[in-house]
Amino acid sequence: MPIEVSSSRSAGADRAFTLFTTGAAWLVLVLLGATAMSMAWGGRLAFETFGFGFITSSEWDAVQGRFGALVPIYGTLVTSAIALIIAFPVSIGIALFLTEIAPRWSRGPIGIAVELLAAIPSIIYGMWGLFVFAPFMGANVEPWLNEHLGDWPVLGPLFNGPPIGIGMLTAGIVLGIMIIPFIAAVARDVFAEVPPPLKEAAVALGSTRWEVLTKVTLPYTRSAVIGAIFLGLGRALGETMAVTFVLGNAHDLSASLLMPSNSIAAAIANEFTEADSELYRSSLIALAFLLFVVTFIVLSFAKLLLLRLKRIHGRTL
Amino acid sequence: MSPSRLLQRKIADAAALVFAGAATLFGLVWLFWILWTTLQQGIGALDPALFTQMTPPPGSQGGLLNAFYGSAMMIGLALLIGAPVGLAAGTYLAEHGRYSRLGSLVSFINDILLSAPSIVIGLFVYEMVVVTMGHFSGYAGALALAMILLPVIVRTSDEALRLVPDQMREAAFALGIPRWKVTSQVLYKAALSAIVTGILLGVARIAGETAPLLFTALSNQFWTSSLNEPLANLPVVIFQYAMSPYEEWHELAWAGAFMLTIFVLGLNIAVRLIVRRRKRP
Numbered sequence: 001m002p003i004e005v006s007s008s009r010s011a012g013a014d015r016a017f018t019l020f021t022t023g024a025a026w027l028v029l030v031l032l033g034a035t036a037m038s039m040a041w042g043g044r045l046a047f048e049t050f051g052f053g054f055i056t057s058s059e060w061d062a063v064q065g066r067f068g069a070l071v072p073i074y075g076t077l078v079t080s081a082i083a084l085i086i087a088f089p090v091s092i093g094i095a096l097f098l099t100e101i102a103p104r105w106s107r108g109p110i111g112i113a114v115e116l117l118a119a120i121p122s123i124i125y126g127m128w129g130l131f132v133f134a135p136f137m138g139a140n141v142e143p144w145l146n147e148h149l150g151d152w153p154v155l156g157p158l159f160n161g162p163p164i165g166i167g168m169l170t171a172g173i174v175l176g177i178m179i180i181p182f183i184a185a186v187a188r189d190v191f192a193e194v195p196p197p198l199k200e201a202a203v204a205l206g207s208t209r210w211e212v213l214t215k216v217t218l219p220y221t222r223s224a225v226i227g228a229i230f231l232g233l234g235r236a237l238g239e240t241m242a243v244t245f246v247l248g249n250a251h252d253l254s255a256s257l258l259m260p261s262n263s264i265a266a267a268i269a270n271e272f273t274e275a276d277s278e279l280y281r282s283s284l285i286a287l288a289f290l291l292f293v294v295t296f297i298v299l300s301f302a303k304l305l306l307l308r309l310k311r312i313h314g315r316t317l
Numbered sequence: 318m319s320p321s322r323l324l325q326r327k328i329a330d331a332a333a334l335v336f337a338g339a340a341t342l343f344g345l346v347w348l349f350w351i352l353w354t355t356l357q358q359g360i361g362a363l364d365p366a367l368f369t370q371m372t373p374p375p376g377s378q379g380g381l382l383n384a385f386y387g388s389a390m391m392i393g394l395a396l397l398i399g400a401p402v403g404l405a406a407g408t409y410l411a412e413h414g415r416y417s418r419l420g421s422l423v424s425f426i427n428d429i430l431l432s433a434p435s436i437v438i439g440l441f442v443y444e445m446v447v448v449t450m451g452h453f454s455g456y457a458g459a460l461a462l463a464m465i466l467l468p469v470i471v472r473t474s475d476e477a478l479r480l481v482p483d484q485m486r487e488a489a490f491a492l493g494i495p496r497w498k499v500t501s502q503v504l505y506k507a508a509l510s511a512i513v514t515g516i517l518l519g520v521a522r523i524a525g526e527t528a529p530l531l532f533t534a535l536s537n538q539f540w541t542s543s544l545n546e547p548l549a550n551l552p553v554v555i556f557q558y559a560m561s562p563y564e565e566w567h568e569l570a571w572a573g574a575f576m577l578t579i580f581v582l583g584l585n586i587a588v589r590l591i592v593r594r595r596k597r598p
Contacts, residue, residue: 014496021409022413024405027406028467031430031464031467090340091340093340097341101337113348116585121525124578127570127574131358132350265436265528269528273531284440288440303429
């Protein structure tokens with residue numbers, strides 16, 4: 001806005017108002033920076049004591065005061081990976097359905113249903129996971145996995161374990177369900193950005209809908225779709241409640257996806273109020289620092305990829 | 318083109334359509350499953366005592382009155398802090414700093430804050446407030462919620478103000494109205510319903526946040542109206558009761574989960590109805 005009008009009487013009020021809004025904007029930056037610094041400061045004792053071993057050791061012994069974060073880091077990565085494997089194809093399918101296939105009258109209601117799925121608080125996902133989904137996994141899915149996949153040469157150990165329902169596989173699936181609506185909603189908006197003439201041209205040349213998707217829509221939106229997936233990954237990495245309920249808070253490293261494990265967020269949620277020594281607390285804060293840095297990188301990457309499409313169109317996604 | 322090639326393409330197309338339909342069905346099944354479980358378990362556990370009694374000790378009956386009260390107080394205070402600051406930052410992004418470098422940086426960082434792990438925000442407030450004050454408190458919980466609310470309001474108010482046509486700004490400036498008056502009396506009024514929508518969505522977002530309250534407000538089994546003490550709140554009570562081995566506590570957790578889900582989904586649906594009405598000519 002190039003127009004600037006101010007009389008001497010209102011100049012003071014104007015300056016104050018500008019100062020207030022600018023200050024509020026700075027506050028956003030300050031909060032993010034302060035969070036990162038506060039985590040680094042709070043975790044310094046753990047980093048000083050254990051050094052690099054903090055992320056390579058799997059020993060987590062509160063009595064001996066030895067803390068290695070390998071198990072929660074591994075659990076966070078594995079559950080997020082399972083979540084992405086499930087959520088990626090499903091979300092793209094939903095986005096495709098909502099932009100290309102569904103009858104026009106049904107797009108609104110289905111879109112809203114997907115958005116409502118995103119609005120359900122994560123603690124509800126966690127409770128449902130603990131009381132309904134984990135028993136279901138333990139009774140139906142995991143025995144089947146044991147029996148049919150447990151003997152496979154390479155993948156076998158992943159699916160071999162006690163069918164107790166609580167574990168990395170269940171947590172990963174619950175996480176996947178949680179991030180489906182996030183990715184689907186962004187991917188839908190991204191798909192809707194493809195200029196209609198491009199798609200119409202492809203249809204005029206005789207393309208099927210599948211060909212329009214793979215040869216026009218996806219190439220046009222590739223970076224933004226990857227951005228949407230990273231956005232989902234960022235959510236999955238930092239999600240606390242949905243996984244805390246179904247992960248089992250175990251500090252043993254195991255190959256089996258059916259075994260209880262831990263994640264960074266779940267370890268903090270479960271143990272922080274019980275942490276009775278300075279080193280224990282510092283180790284948990286150091287975990288939070290690692291989580292914050294990793295999600296910051298993942299989310300920045302997501303945002304940059306989404307911005308590329310925005311730059312072409314000049315509007316917010 | 319040979320007929321078999323055409324057939325192949327048609328089959329690939331049909332397969333893709335079926336896959337997309339199945340994916341949507343798969344996505345929605347969970348929504349209904351989760352809602353069904355919450356409704357079924359929650360309605361069974363509903364009881365007038367929920368709104369008249371306090372959270373009970375293990376193995377006895379009780380209600381959630383103190384948790385409802387604590388949640389309401391903390392959400393209210395979070396709104397009082399987060400909404401004005403968020404609106405101001407949103408105003409900066411849409412008005413004063415629309416084309417500035419600081420504006421794009423803040424907008425970028427704000428979107429990251431929007432998805433940042435809420436448990437880390439809880440730890441941050443713990444370090445800043447709880448450690449300084451020396452005890453858990455409702456104030457700390459409200460600050461943590463305000464910090465989660467802030468980016469939501471920054472984003473929605475920024476978008477709301479950008480939708481106000483530039484002619485309105487130009488007309489107001491042409492009358493010689495100072496900028497702060499243009500913003501506060503012309504633009505805010507024009508964008509009011511969109512700003513309110515954003516605030517309601519923000520409330521829906523923080524109502525269910527559990528992780529940031531675990532080490533800030535903690536919880537409290539007893540009634541307290543003071544925000545300067547550990548404060549019972551719905552999400553943390555649900556978490557503690559659901560993870561406990563007691564049947565009575567599970568029931569209360571489901572009742573709480575039911576109320577929370579109704580509140581959050583109700584707000585979301587209400588917001589969509591407002592938006593739809595606004596879009597009608």
